Amino acid sequence: MVRNILRKLLHNKAAMSGLAVILLLVFAGIFAERISPHDPYKVDLAVKLLGPSARYPLGTDQLGRCILSRLIYGTRTSLYTAMTVTLVILAIGVPLGIIAGYIGGAVDNMIMRLADIASTFPSSLLALAIVGIFGPSLYNLMLVFIFLWWAPFARMVRSSVIKLKETEFVMAAEAAGSRRISIILKHIFPNTLSPIIAYATLRIAAVIVHIAGFSFIGLGSQPPTADWGVMLNDGRQYISSYPMLLIWPGLMIVVVVLAFNLFGEGLNDALIPSSEERAIVKETGGANV
Amino acid sequence: MSKKTHAVIAMALSAVMLLSACGSPSSAGGAGSGKEKEINVAIYKDGGFDALDAASYNGPHFLYKMIYEGFTEDGGGGSILPSLATNWDISEDGKTYIFHLREGVKFSDGTDFNADATLFNLKRWVNDDRHAALSSTYVDSMEATDAHTVKIVYKDASYPILLELSYPRPVRFLSPASIKDEKFTQPVGTGPWMLESYKKDSEFTLVPNPYYWGEKPKIDRIRFKVITDAQARVMALQSGEVDIIGGDLVGKIPMESLNELKSNSDFQVFTKGTLCSHFIAFNEKTAAFQDKNVRLAMNYAVDKRGIAADLFDNNGLEAGGMYQKGVPYTTEKNNYGYPYDVDRAKQLLEESGYIDSDGDGIREKGGQKLEFKLLLSTDEFPEWKPLSEFLQSEFTAVGIKINLSTLDKNGYDEAATDGRGYDIALMRTASDSWVPHSSLRELFFDLAGHDYAKVWTDDNLKSMITKALLTMDENARQAQYDKVFSYISEEALTIPVYYPISSFAVNTKKVANFEIGVNNYAPVEWSKLDIK
Numbered sequence: 001m002v003r004n005i006l007r008k009l010l011h012n013k014a015a016m017s018g019l020a021v022i023l024l025l026v027f028a029g030i031f032a033e034r035i036s037p038h039d040p041y042k043v044d045l046a047v048k049l050l051g052p053s054a055r056y057p058l059g060t061d062q063l064g065r066c067i068l069s070r071l072i073y074g075t076r077t078s079l080y081t082a083m084t085v086t087l088v089i090l091a092i093g094v095p096l097g098i099i100a101g102y103i104g105g106a107v108d109n110m111i112m113r114l115a116d117i118a119s120t121f122p123s124s125l126l127a128l129a130i131v132g133i134f135g136p137s138l139y140n141l142m143l144v145f146i147f148l149w150w151a152p153f154a155r156m157v158r159s160s161v162i163k164l165k166e167t168e169f170v171m172a173a174e175a176a177g178s179r180r181i182s183i184i185l186k187h188i189f190p191n192t193l194s195p196i197i198a199y200a201t202l203r204i205a206a207v208i209v210h211i212a213g214f215s216f217i218g219l220g221s222q223p224p225t226a227d228w229g230v231m232l233n234d235g236r237q238y239i240s241s242y243p244m245l246l247i248w249p250g251l252m253i254v255v256v257v258l259a260f261n262l263f264g265e266g267l268n269d270a271l272i273p274s275s276e277e278r279a280i281v282k283e284t285g286g287a288n289v
Numbered sequence: 290m291s292k293k294t295h296a297v298i299a300m301a302l303s304a305v306m307l308l309s310a311c312g313s314p315s316s317a318g319g320a321g322s323g324k325e326k327e328i329n330v331a332i333y334k335d336g337g338f339d340a341l342d343a344a345s346y347n348g349p350h351f352l353y354k355m356i357y358e359g360f361t362e363d364g365g366g367g368s369i370l371p372s373l374a375t376n377w378d379i380s381e382d383g384k385t386y387i388f389h390l391r392e393g394v395k396f397s398d399g400t401d402f403n404a405d406a407t408l409f410n411l412k413r414w415v416n417d418d419r420h421a422a423l424s425s426t427y428v429d430s431m432e433a434t435d436a437h438t439v440k441i442v443y444k445d446a447s448y449p450i451l452l453e454l455s456y457p458r459p460v461r462f463l464s465p466a467s468i469k470d471e472k473f474t475q476p477v478g479t480g481p482w483m484l485e486s487y488k489k490d491s492e493f494t495l496v497p498n499p500y501y502w503g504e505k506p507k508i509d510r511i512r513f514k515v516i517t518d519a520q521a522r523v524m525a526l527q528s529g530e531v532d533i534i535g536g537d538l539v540g541k542i543p544m545e546s547l548n549e550l551k552s553n554s555d556f557q558v559f560t561k562g563t564l565c566s567h568f569i570a571f572n573e574k575t576a577a578f579q580d581k582n583v584r585l586a587m588n589y590a591v592d593k594r595g596i597a598a599d600l601f602d603n604n605g606l607e608a609g610g611m612y613q614k615g616v617p618y619t620t621e622k623n624n625y626g627y628p629y630d631v632d633r634a635k636q637l638l639e640e641s642g643y644i645d646s647d648g649d650g651i652r653e654k655g656g657q658k659l660e661f662k663l664l665l666s667t668d669e670f671p672e673w674k675p676l677s678e679f680l681q682s683e684f685t686a687v688g689i690k691i692n693l694s695t696l697d698k699n700g701y702d703e704a705a706t707d708g709r710g711y712d713i714a715l716m717r718t719a720s721d722s723w724v725p726h727s728s729l730r731e732l733f734f735d736l737a738g739h740d741y742a743k744v745w746t747d748d749n750l751k752s753m754i755t756k757a758l759l760t761m762d763e764n765a766r767q768a769q770y771d772k773v774f775s776y777i778s779e780e781a782l783t784i785p786v787y788y789p790i791s792s793f794a795v796n797t798k799k800v801a802n803f804e805i806g807v808n809n810y811a812p813v814e815w816s817k818l819d820i821k
Binding site: 043045062224234 | 671674
């Protein structure tokens with residue numbers, strides 16, 4: 001089974017190139033101190049707005065900071081926030097989905113109504129409201145996305161749990177008198193993972209785009225944080241005179257989102273045998289939420 | 290205001306115009322003389338016409354000046370020109386002013402301007418603490434001695450009274466017919482322009498006032514388009530959507546676009562110095578700022594020359610004292626700043642016991658970190674964005690952490706006057722005929738409805754300023770002002786950051802006779818503008 005999936009994945013060139021980019025960026029984020037040519041926060045007006053050179057491979061910004069170094073540190077900000085948000089969403093959504101699906105009844109009803117509320121709430125509006133009340137910060141934004149985006153995970157898990165409950169091996173385990181918790185951990189949880197993994201990968205891309213978007217309008221990461229959205233916003237004033245200030249961070253966002261989407265779809269194809277279910281993940285998981 | 294009222298007023302206006310068509314002077318160009326001459330101007334915020342009462346502080350300053358007139362007008366360089374008052378007599382003791390009003394002046398709704406209309410307006414704003422920044426608001430008595438003469442007796446003799454009467458607000462005259470049931474309805478004045486149409490937050494048009502007594506505008510319409518984003522204003526000029534951008538109070542050009550526009554032959558850039566300074570204010574409620582060493586250290590920590598020369602490419606001037614050279618009563622000796630000296634800054638902070646003991650790069654004393662919130666808005670001054678980030682790095686270098694709080698203009702104004710929303714804030718002084726006297730009152734006197742001042746509350750300073758304002762002898766007044774400015778400089782009550790230069794970019798292929806106005810509040814000689 002696992003070998004089968006791996007073989008499918010390894011033969012998917014798009015997914016593999018996506019994975020390569022992701023690994024490269026994760027590596028860059030982890031070793032940012034080592035590989036950055038300069039301190040990304042070092043302001044030096046004497047060297048502002050320079051073009052690419054040996055000293056500054058991608059040039060400098062309006063305050064004389066090294067653009068390449070800021071992009072590398074920005075990787076850390078983007079991936080760190082996106083992965084944290086996605087992990088927390090998983091930690092909330094998956095258990096809730098299993099409980100709802102397995103126990104059913106009033107508990108199911110309550111959890112699903114909560115999920116309804118979370119998924120009908122427009123995330124951008126809530127983000128604006130939270131930022132308006134508590135002030136702009138990356139953490140407030142992360143909270144908003146965690147608060148709302150657990151719902152689709154809970155739904156997906158719930159529906160596969162309901163299906164699994166009817167399978168012979170679960171019924172057999174129940175008949176054999178296994179404890180509920182061990183049935184969940186041994187038989188149900190592992191079988192819900194496949195669609196979740198693919199979906200979570202796609203969701204990371206969505207979080208990156210959203211956080212960058214909010215940072216761009218000044219409501220996410222705050223200057224001078226090295227963040228792609230902040231860099232885009234900084235560069236905005238120079239769009240006609242120094243367009244590279246905008247192009248670099250924009251390019252980074254495009255590349256990383258594309259990488260996660262390609263890899264996520266590859267995972268989706270490899271992990272989920274039924275084309276019907278694949279379509280569901282693709283439709284709901286893309287970055288353009 | 291509802292659309293219905295607009296319509297009613299418009300109908301009434303046109304009826305009046307029809308009836309008086311033979312007698313009234315026709316507007317420039319006139320109907321049916323071919324294509325109308327129209328110029329489009331970008332403005333950074335809404336005109337606020339639904340509340341542009343002459344005695345209010347609602348819309349942009351310069352609109353008051355286009356629509357309303359006062360007794361006097363600022364002629365630039367300290368001169369005061371007659372406007373609705375043709376001449377005036379001042380009593381020996383400097384308290385009684387007799388204004389002889391211009392005869393035959395009509396408001397743009399066709400009603401007469403006379404002593405009654407004058408008193409109607411004066412009563413609406415005198416002795417009101419909202420205008421505490423003005424000396425001319427404290428009146429003992431006033432009366433109309435005949436249809437065109439008004440006598441005002443002030444409580445105190447104060448030297449800037451005539452100057453204040455030239456201000457765009459609140460001492461200008463609104464048509465009494467515009468007040469219905471004590472509520473403001475329409476901005477109707479005696480000035481060269483009148484409002485034609487107004488779409489809130491989108492655009493508004495001004496046309497010549499057909500009854501204007503002075504030199505008439507040469508064009509038929511100015512269309513102001515509200516474009517809040519500075520970069521979008523530049524693009525609007527480049528695309529031909531607007532013909533004029535710029536001006537500190539109209540719609541500032543971002544510094545980085547200025548160099549680009551200068552090198553573009555389609556446009557001409559006009560610049561003029563100002564008497565304004567941009568500075569950082571300390572919130573006195575933040576405990577650390579009660580320590581003069583901290584204020585001084587932060588002054589030493591900022592590279593003022595770097596800001597003007599490198600950050601702004603010399604599109605601004607290096608700051609010295611709180612006020613620019615050339616502001617009346619300032620001298621090299623009484624109005625000075627502090628040089629850029631990082632070591633001195635660190636030393637001062639250490640003397641006060643602020644040491645980075647936990648190695649996080651931020652100094653602290655008794656568990657209190659030197660971490661401050663810097664309030665700013667980039668709507669009015671887009672260059673405050675790179676400036677704030679530069680300042681952030683300057684203060685980090687001496688162990689002070691700065692968090693930026695960038696708000697929109699309304700949020701900023703609220704936080705700045707509320708006095709609670711920040712530790713330090715980027716602010717500007719007034720300019721031109723407002724400095725120094727009104728500016729000092731505005732920044733260091735208690736805000737209306739509060740027991741603290743906008744910038745720094747200090748009873749000693751307040752009484753020094755009051756004395757200077759009430760001293761009628763020129764030499765004695767200079768001596769008083771010496772004390773005021775020396776105190777502000779010596780105590781490091783602010784951090785002067787840079788002095789701006791006012792600039793405009795004009796599509797000179799279309800627009801002719803562009804001239805920058807005498808002051809910030811009359812940014813452009815609107816009446817002289819013409820089409821090529």
